[in-house]
Amino acid sequence: MWNDFTLLDLVGVAGSLVICAAYLAVSLKRADPEGIPFQATNGSGAILLLISLWYRPNPGAIVIEVLWLAIAAFAIGRALFKRK
Numbered sequence: 001m002w003n004d005f006t007l008l009d010l011v012g013v014a015g016s017l018v019i020c021a022a023y024l025a026v027s028l029k030r031a032d033p034e035g036i037p038f039q040a041t042n043g044s045g046a047i048l049l050l051i052s053l054w055y056r057p058n059p060g061a062i063v064i065e066v067l068w069l070a071i072a073a074f075a076i077g078r079a080l081f082k083r084k
Contacts, residue, residue, distance in 0.1 A: 008052045015048025019068070036079050043072030 022041040025031035031038045046069040053062050 008055045012049050012052025015045040015050075015052065018042075018045035018048060034075070034079065036076055039072045039075040039079070043069050043076070046072065 019042055022031065022038055022045065025041075026033045026038060031041075046065045049065045050062070050069070053065065
């Protein structure tokens with residue numbers, strides 16, 4: 001496995017860490033789960049994972065990351081709409 005590890009794999013690992021860091025921040029009550037920063041962090045992690053999945057496709061992982069990104073985008077849109 002490590003012999004085939006590429007820069008794109010590193011991008012995917014970074015995406016996983018970003019998503020986990022956001023979840024940890026909410027679990028420790030350091031982030032608002034309805035806030036834009038939390039959702040933007042989740043969306044960023046999903047984008048990083050999707051970049052790595054573009055080059056090494058895995059249908060199940062692609063579906064979950066597209067859904068994760070869509071949920072984050074929806075939540076950001078809702079938060080911005082509430083501000084007006």
